[in-house]
Amino acid sequence: MTPLDYDYLRGFLKTRSGLMLSNDKQYLIESRLMPIARKEGLAGISEIVLKLKAPGSERLAAKVTEAMTTNESFFFRDKTPFDHFRDVMMPALLAARAAKRHIRIWCAAASTGQEPYSLAMMLKEMGPAVAGWRIEIIGTDLSNEVLERARAGVYTQFEVQRGLPIQMLLKYFTQNGDQWTIAPEIRAMVQYRPLNLLNDFSALGQFDIIYCRNVLIYFDQPTKVGVLNRAARQTAPDGYLLLGAAETVVGLTDAYKPVADRRGLYVPAGAASAPRPAAAAPARVMAVSGALAPRTGLA
Structure with missing residues (x-):
């Protein structure tokens, strides 16, 4: 070369x-x-x-x-963004959307599907708290190859051992030799679409939650600014943006503001106030840790 x-x-x-x-x-x-x-x-x-x-x-x-293109991904990656999902975003949105009972979630740069499927499993664990709700999860990626893998929902032993608690593995996967296939009801909760973040993505519609993690680090400053500003236009006024641990909106856009004491979590700049968790997390939401155990007092 x-x-x-x-x-x-x-x-x-x-x-x-x-x-x-x-x-x-x-x-x-x-x-x-x-x-x-x-x-x-x-x-x-x-x-x-x-x-x-x-x-x-x-x-x-x-x-x-x-x-x-780097397609690194694993289940419940980095823990904190899933704690935010359980402790902040879902309690607030379940209260705010009680009338229409509809929530939309976008996982940008979804890769082989571990992030959106992690969220789908958490939603499944909420049980009655989300019964009758319409909750959409959209996963997008530049690569059609990784999207095909995500749609198939088949993972190697190595992949399911990275971040996926054994309880979740046994409950939501079926083993076939050295591969594990995610349950059809979890797979059906996620839609996958090809999308280049450099292009306009207004056709996706508005979202209550946007996960855009560990992708901005590969972009130069003007590209980051463009992606964030376009994402802001697709974020509900009381919605949320999740970025990776090494990413920030600070110095890039005024469209979002950080949530105090919630690393990687941002809300639209026009939001009335920083969101606060509900008094209690939704029923049956499991804690994301080395092992996803039920919250105290829940079956």
């Missing part, structure tokens, strides 16, 4: 996905794109670049973009 090839691919990936590569990531491109070169019968990275520059290269362009 020549320096010119590398510069071209950096620009290509920035335009296609927002991914920013520093000057020293040649090894990353080679490790991820050489398998594609071999499958396509190409001699190396330089031939990939030539193909990408030629007309009719969309199929290859999609493969290159997907190969370079």
